Amino acid sequence: MRAVWITKAGGPEVLEVRSSPDPTPGPGEVRISVRAAGLNFAEVMARQGLYPDAPKLPCVVGYEVAGVVDALGEGATGLEVGQRVLALVRFGGHAEMVCAPVERVLPIPHDLSFTDAAALPVNYLTAFHMLFRVAYLRPGARVLVHMAAGGVGLAVLQLCRTVPEVVTFGTASAAKHEVLREEGCTHPIDYRTEDYVARVRELTGGEGVDLVLDALGGRDWKRGLGLLRPVGHLIAYGFANLAGGEKRSLRRLAGQFTGVPVLSPFGLMNRNRTVSGVNLGHLWDRSDLLREELAALLDLWGTGAVRPRVDGVYPFDRAAEAHRRIGERRNVGKVILVP
Ligand SMILES: NC(=O)c1ccc[n+]([C@@H]2O[C@H](COP(=O)([O-])OP(=O)(O)OC[C@H]3O[C@@H](n4cnc5c(N)ncnc54)[C@H](OP(=O)(O)O)[C@@H]3O)[C@@H](O)[C@H]2O)c1
CATH class of the missing domain: 3.90.180.10 (Medium-chain alcohol dehydrogenases, catalytic domain)
Known part of the structure; x- marks a missing residue:
């Protein structure tokens, strides 16, 4: 073969x-x-x-x-x-x-x-697992998703539409915003030309969001934590900031690793925050769970909610x-x- x-x-x-x-x-x-x-x-x-x-x-x-x-x-x-x-x-x-x-x-x-x-499988399972198993997405929630025009990002936007009144903030380059809107993104944000933290604050009257889905990593995890309103939840599920060019750069790697926030249970408790991690590749032994979620996704495909x-x-x-x-x-x- x-x-x-x-x-x-x-x-x-x-x-x-x-x-x-x-x-x-x-x-x-x-x-x-x-x-x-x-x-x-x-x-x-x-x-x-x-x-x-x-x-x-x-x-x-x-x-x-x-x-x-x-x-x-x-x-x-x-x-x-x-x-x-x-x-x-x-x-x-x-x-x-x-x-x-x-x-x-x-x-x-x-x-x-x-x-x-x-x-x-990978994009939609990741999105589904984060939104419905780890975060328990509720009606009216505010969700910030990075890399929103990528495979996982679009899956997140489509799945958010299955819950009433969810408000989505999606970062992507400007050329991709039309697609984001078609997929239901309430607020596309061009992270290349504007500070997404300032923009989300402005759009939420300074309050912030309930859920941040962040596969950028490094300093962005820290920035995302700062955008959570009380009872907010950040899910770390990737470290794309490491892959800035076609090849590995040690300087970029060092800069990103030093930006990773240091968390303590006290800080999380006193701020009413939750931080979770998701790595589908490390869930391989939970075929029962992955299968159940995949079956739910195929059902959603059947209804047209997932495309x-x-x-x-x-x-x-x-x-x-x-x-x-x-x-x-x-x-x-x-x-x-x-x-
Ligand atoms: N933990 C898990 O189980 C799991 C599973 C699947 C994927 N992931 C992670 O989720 C992330 C997205 O995956 P995907 O399949 O949706 O990716 P994708 O389809 O390749 O989309 C990537 C898009 O994200 C945007 N982007 C923004 N900042 C970026 C950066 N620093 N580096 C690269 N791209 C950046 C780019 O679009 P614009 O800049 O033009 O907007 C790019 O086209 C990746 O980090 C991946 O490793 C994790």
């Missing part, structure tokens, strides 16, 4: 399409013939050597796929050869074939395209372009790779 290999840490030119023997499904696993695979920000960071969870290089990354079951391992029940599915895989998704345990594979409706199905916005579809031999699209911050929504 062919797969997109990260041959070493570096720019998009380190990607290579290589062939290797087809994988064999182990006990309780199915093999999926991949029709579409999601490309995530984390995988671009992995290529840059900035993602601690990535497998040892050289490697094939990829957390999510959609395709057709083409072989069953011993004792794999509940799925059939030929069935259309989506799956969460802990790496190896950017390949023509990948094996996954049955509990992380879900059948998909016949009218959900492979491309859209591959855009659902992945696919930015572009790239064949494996153009994977470098796909990585550049994310690395240069040009994508609006999801970038998909197809074999």
Whole structure:
């Protein structure tokens, strides 16, 4: 089978399409013939050597796929050869074939395209998990989401629309604001030309917000904490500020790490604040929970509340372009790779 290999840490030119023997499904696993695979920000960071969870290089990354079951391992029940599915895989998704345990594979409706199905798992699970499991989003809440025009950001905006009267503040570059408005963002903010903290304060009459979803990290976590009104909640779920260019920069890394806020239970108690962390990749052993949330998302897809916005579809031999699209911050929504 062919797969997109990260041959070493570096720019998009380190990607290579290589062939290797087809994988064999182990006990309780199915093999999926991949029709579409999601490309995530984390995988671009992995290529840059900035993602601690990535497998040892050289490697094939990829957390999510959609395709057709083409072989069953011993004792794999509940799925059939030929069935259309989506799956969460802990790496190896950017390949023509990948094996996954049955509990992380879900059948998909016949009218959900492979491309859209591959855009659902990581972005929408992250958004859903943060809003509904960790934060318990309530009607009327004020939510600030950074990177709002990215895959997770748009998923957050769509899911916020399922709760009445939620007010959303989304940071993104100005060219992406029209899309943010289409997706229901109440207040798009161009963080490149204005101070988002000042703007949120102005828009909320100085009060701040109830929930900050921050995958920027570093100093932005500190700024987000300052924007919480009492009983506010900040969820840290990424550190994109580390990945400022195509390659690793030690100066940028040091600057961002020194900006990380130091928290104490006393401070949180006295200010009535909650800080949580979410890392989907570290929830792999909770298949029960991930499956339940994925099933809820497929139901929401059925009602039309959830509609992945696919930015572009790239064949494996153009994977470098796909990585550049994310690395240069040009994508609006999801970038998909197809074999
Ligand atoms: N913890 C988890 O389980 C989990 C799961 C999925 C994703 N994440 C994290 O969530 C974040 C968003 O992921 P995504 O898939 O939605 O990304 P994405 O689709 O690639 O969107 C990224 C967009 O964010 C904006 N941005 C703002 N500041 C940025 C910065 N410092 N570096 C890079 N981009 C910046 C850029 O748009 P403009 O600047 O043009 O507005 C960029 O196009 C990433 O940090 C990712 O690692 C975490």
